[in-house]
Amino acid sequence: MKTNDIGKADDQRRYTRFDAQLPVLIDEGQGVTRDISTNGIFIIQSGQQEMGTPINFWVQMNTSVGAIKLRGEGEICRIEQTGDQVGLGIKILRQFGMRLILENLESLAGQASPSMH
Numbered sequence: 028m029k030t031n032d033i034g035k036a037d038d039q040r041r042y043t044r045f046d047a048q049l050p051v052l053i054d055e056g057q058g059v060t061r062d063i064s065t066n067g068i069f070i071i072q073s074g075q076q077e078m079g080t081p082i083n084f085w086v087q088m089n090t091s092v093g094a095i096k097l098r099g100e101g102e103i104c105r106i107e108q109t110g111d112q113v114g115l116g117i118k119i120l121r122q123f124g125m126r127l128i129l130e131n132l133e134s135l136a137g138q139a140s141p142s143m144h
Contacts, residue, residue, distance in 0.1 A: 042066050045132040052085045053115075060086060061114065063132070065125060068101070070115045076103050082117060088128050095131060097124040 042064040049060045051070050058072030063086070070084065079102060086097040105116030119125070 054083050068117050095127045097128050
């Protein structure tokens with residue numbers, strides 16, 4: 028696994044991002060995650076949003092011992108329009124439950140490796 032620093036060229040990051048398609052609710056609708064890390068989350072959804080907008084989100088991951096829920100507050104720092112869907116890159120400012128979700132994604136990493144974005 029590579030280690031990268033935030034701020035370097037080619038969109039390198041210091042946190043491992045896990046490709047994960049998890050259902051997510053946001054302030055004004057719902058969507059699905061594309062990837063998630065300790066400091067960011069990328070959400071695909073259908074509503075229009077603006078850069079710099081504060082956003083609340085709720086992610087749920089089902090595990091063998093029950094559902095794990097993540098509640099977070101963030102800021103939209105990237106928007107990607109793809110057809111009728113909009114991708115939101117969100118910088119996580121506050122989160123509750125992230126550690127449990129990432130631990131479960133790491134345990135699944137043997138089946139599908141994490142990616143560095």
